[in-house]
Amino acid sequence: MFVFDTLTHRLKRGCETMAYPKGPAPALPDRHGGTLKVDASQCADGCKACVPVCPTQAITRANGETVALDLGRCIFCAACVEVCPSKAITQTGDHRMAVRRREDLLLGRTGAEELRLGTALEEKLRQLFGRSLRLRQVSAGGCNACEADTNVLGTIGWDLSRFGIQFVASPRHADGLLITGPVTKGMELALKKTWDAVPTPKIVIAVGACAIAGGPFVGHREVNDGAASVVPVDLYIPGCPPHPLTILDGLLRLLGRLDERPVPV
Amino acid sequence: MSASTPFALFANATSLPWAEVPAWPVAELVHKTGRELNRGARLCAWFGLPEGDRTCLVAVLAFDADNTLAVGRSTPFIGTYPALTLLNPQAHLFEREVWEQHGLTPAGHPWLKPVRRTAGDAPANGEFFRVDGREIHEVAVGPVHAGIIEPGHFRFQCAGEEVLHLEIALGYQHRGVETALAGGPHRATMSQMETVAGDTTIAHATAHATILESLAGAEAPLRAQWLRAMALELERLANHTGDMGALANDVAFLPTSAACGKIRGDFLNLTALICGNRFGRGLVRPGGCRHDLEPARATQLLGRLKTALADTEQALAWLWDAASVRTRFENVGVVFPAQAAEIGLVGPAARACGLVRDVRYDHPAGWHRFAQAPVAVWPGGDVFARARVRSLEIQRAGQYLGEQLAAPADGELHSEIAPPAPDTFAVALVEGWRGEVCHVALTDTAGRFRRYKIVDPSFHNWTGLALALRGTAISDFPICNKSFNLSYCGFDL
Numbered sequence: 001m002f003v004f005d006t007l008t009h010r011l012k013r014g015c016e017t018m019a020y021p022k023g024p025a026p027a028l029p030d031r032h033g034g035t036l037k038v039d040a041s042q043c044a045d046g047c048k049a050c051v052p053v054c055p056t057q058a059i060t061r062a063n064g065e066t067v068a069l070d071l072g073r074c075i076f077c078a079a080c081v082e083v084c085p086s087k088a089i090t091q092t093g094d095h096r097m098a099v100r101r102r103e104d105l106l107l108g109r110t111g112a113e114e115l116r117l118g119t120a121l122e123e124k125l126r127q128l129f130g131r132s133l134r135l136r137q138v139s140a141g142g143c144n145a146c147e148a149d150t151n152v153l154g155t156i157g158w159d160l161s162r163f164g165i166q167f168v169a170s171p172r173h174a175d176g177l178l179i180t181g182p183v184t185k186g187m188e189l190a191l192k193k194t195w196d197a198v199p200t201p202k203i204v205i206a207v208g209a210c211a212i213a214g215g216p217f218v219g220h221r222e223v224n225d226g227a228a229s230v231v232p233v234d235l236y237i238p239g240c241p242p243h244p245l246t247i248l249d250g251l252l253r254l255l256g257r258l259d260e261r262p263v264p265v
Numbered sequence: 266m267s268a269s270t271p272f273a274l275f276a277n278a279t280s281l282p283w284a285e286v287p288a289w290p291v292a293e294l295v296h297k298t299g300r301e302l303n304r305g306a307r308l309c310a311w312f313g314l315p316e317g318d319r320t321c322l323v324a325v326l327a328f329d330a331d332n333t334l335a336v337g338r339s340t341p342f343i344g345t346y347p348a349l350t351l352l353n354p355q356a357h358l359f360e361r362e363v364w365e366q367h368g369l370t371p372a373g374h375p376w377l378k379p380v381r382r383t384a385g386d387a388p389a390n391g392e393f394f395r396v397d398g399r400e401i402h403e404v405a406v407g408p409v410h411a412g413i414i415e416p417g418h419f420r421f422q423c424a425g426e427e428v429l430h431l432e433i434a435l436g437y438q439h440r441g442v443e444t445a446l447a448g449g450p451h452r453a454t455m456s457q458m459e460t461v462a463g464d465t466t467i468a469h470a471t472a473h474a475t476i477l478e479s480l481a482g483a484e485a486p487l488r489a490q491w492l493r494a495m496a497l498e499l500e501r502l503a504n505h506t507g508d509m510g511a512l513a514n515d516v517a518f519l520p521t522s523a524a525c526g527k528i529r530g531d532f533l534n535l536t537a538l539i540c541g542n543r544f545g546r547g548l549v550r551p552g553g554c555r556h557d558l559e560p561a562r563a564t565q566l567l568g569r570l571k572t573a574l575a576d577t578e579q580a581l582a583w584l585w586d587a588a589s590v591r592t593r594f595e596n597v598g599v600v601f602p603a604q605a606a607e608i609g610l611v612g613p614a615a616r617a618c619g620l621v622r623d624v625r626y627d628h629p630a631g632w633h634r635f636a637q638a639p640v641a642v643w644p645g646g647d648v649f650a651r652a653r654v655r656s657l658e659i660q661r662a663g664q665y666l667g668e669q670l671a672a673p674a675d676g677e678l679h680s681e682i683a684p685p686a687p688d689t690f691a692v693a694l695v696e697g698w699r700g701e702v703c704h705v706a707l708t709d710t711a712g713r714f715r716r717y718k719i720v721d722p723s724f725h726n727w728t729g730l731a732l733a734l735r736g737t738a739i740s741d742f743p744i745c746n747k748s749f750n751l752s753y754c755g756f757d758l
């Protein structure tokens with residue numbers, strides 16, 4: 001009985017995979033707010049209201065300097081947005097946040113009001129990985145939220161494998177690592193060994209505030225304040241955790257699959 | 266039963282002056298605690314409190330039937346004390362932890378080794394228990410596992426397919442959460458509480474906020490308590506649904522696996538509808554909540570909830586209708602009720618052994634004082650029972666949300682609370698989706714945290730998983746593991 005039941009229901013529901021990236025991206029929750037933007041020219045002289053409310057010390061303002069926001073450390077709680085009297089820090093609603101260089105997440109200076117979105121891999125790597133990327137995920141002190149929202153990309157709604165991206169069990173089968181968590185001292189050796197076991201050429205993706213800069217645990221002696229202190233990182237995806245759409249955008253951006261250029265053959 | 270106890274009694278989510286907590290010489294504390302545990306109390310927490318170069322031991326007990334908590338402590342001492350584990354096994358991990366953190370040796374402890382210590386590059390977990398014999402082989406798994414999952418090490422002693430013993434060695438996720446709380450609360454504290462176990466954000470955040478509120482002698486406004494209860498059930502729905510899908514996947518029953526993977530996201534999106542974050546970060550704050558669930562938003566939430574619940578019901582009906590699934594779940598990974606009580610299992614894992622044990626019912630605090638759902642219990646202790654309890658809790662959480670969303674509390678969402686009172690002791694228990702989340706705090710003379718202890722339900726339940734594997738085929742490890750789905754970082758802290 002149930003076989004027919006199951007089939008009927010599946011047929012009735014049809015294809016549940018989202019149209020993105022061919023169609024429009026699904027809307028973020030209205031209270032999500034997306035990435036942040038800093039317009040330091042709006043800051044009142046000497047105002048430091050945002051500095052003490054930031055739980056991860058992502059915001060600094062030295063005397064005489066403009067305000068600086070490190071989106072790598074940011075957990076997007078928006079406490080700074082709420083407290084800012086002059087709307088110098090605002091939410092843009094944009095889900096796109098992945099960058100190739102750590103410094104592209106530093107906001108505040110003139111010309112650096114917004115993060116600088118990452119470019120695709122260089123041509124040779126793009127030809128290798130553009131249509132088939134196998135990743136080994138390593139959680140190194142992750143709280144299971146970044147892990148969960150990476151995992152969700154494998155479900156029918158997102159269907160990551162339609163892009164040729166898959167998570168594999170063995171680093172020997174992988175083209176790179178996707179790292180979550182601040183890299184605890186306890187996981188440092190395991191992470192190094194896993195990275196060593198991935199054949200070259202290989203890439204590393206750091207997902208979440210912890211993997212970029214230590215997140216809420218920045219400065220603890222039990223952690224390394226991010227993956228880059230242990231292995232070279234090719235892509236940073238901010239968030240706590242990043243929305244699955246942000247992670248997917250990052251992966252596709254790295255593979256050069258979001259622009260109009262044809263997919264490499 | 267609690268009336269005759271020498272321990273100081275108090276209720277969940279309340280505080281009492283530290284001076285009112287009775288102190289005995291350590292041997293007497295061990296004896297008294299053992300006596301209470303052996304007549305039905307549960308050990309919620311057992312931890313050390315440094316005092317100069319000495320250490321006090323503190324015992325927090327729960328008398329579930331009396332809806333009462335109890336606390337007692339030892340006078341400061343140094344060196345060795347008689348192990349509580351010998352009187353009652355519930356204490357075995359707690360005593361290892363105390364030994365690791367404070368160097369107090371529980372004399373006679375049968376398996377004294379670190380629980381999460383990091384020495385050098387990787388957790389040093391000492392010798393593993395080994396079964397000897399020509400037919401015996403050992404399987405080592407982890408810390409890096411095959412899926413997208415947190416790290417830990419499993420060491421199996423097997424005779425052919427059969428697992429004779431499983432030892433679980435954790436500590437890889439240790440981020441120094443408790444150490445950082447000393448002298449707090451700090452700026453980062455609330456974010457750290459929300460990430461103690463990332464899939465249990467609401468439960469841990471609620472426990473921490475409740476601690477600060479009770480230390481201030483205050484309560485969050487009713488509307489905030491209502492909203493926290495709603496978010497807690499959404500968290501339960503998302504995780505239980507995801508795990509049902511994972512269980513289906515592990516027995517190769519793909520329709521339910523595919524459907525539940527997606528519906529789990531639908532539930533997470535409902536939490537995001539309230540606060541913008543799929544895991545509920547930024548919602549619970551000391552003194553209340555940060556985002557409101559206005560009537561229009563609540564109506565939208567209710568509508569989407571009904572759809573997601575109907576989808577879940579359908580997906581689970583496929584699973585329970587399939588004899589091929591039932592036969593894979595039945596009599597696999599059994600924890601016997603007596604074992605469950607002995608090691609102090611909590612949450613769905615305990616309820617699947619027939620133990621009626623649920624903080625929302627036994628120690629109601631917050632909104633659960635006014636509205637409760639029936640406790641979901643199933644006998645058997647196997648994967649089938651744990652999956653049944655999860656299924657029942659999905660139904661009941663859905664029903665509870667439906668009723669309570671229609672009857673919100675009015676009023677303020679947030680109120681300023683006073684700073685924590687000095688030299689005060691507080692405990693907050695919250696029934697997270699894995700079971701009892703326990704936060705314990707003691708303030709110093711300035712009202713800062715002198716000691717803050719977190720007990721994630723996983724701390725109690727990892728031993729349950731190890732026991733479930735005994736006599737089970739090693740190929741059934743994945744479904745046993747999924748049926749518990751315990752937290753690594755919640756344990757490692």
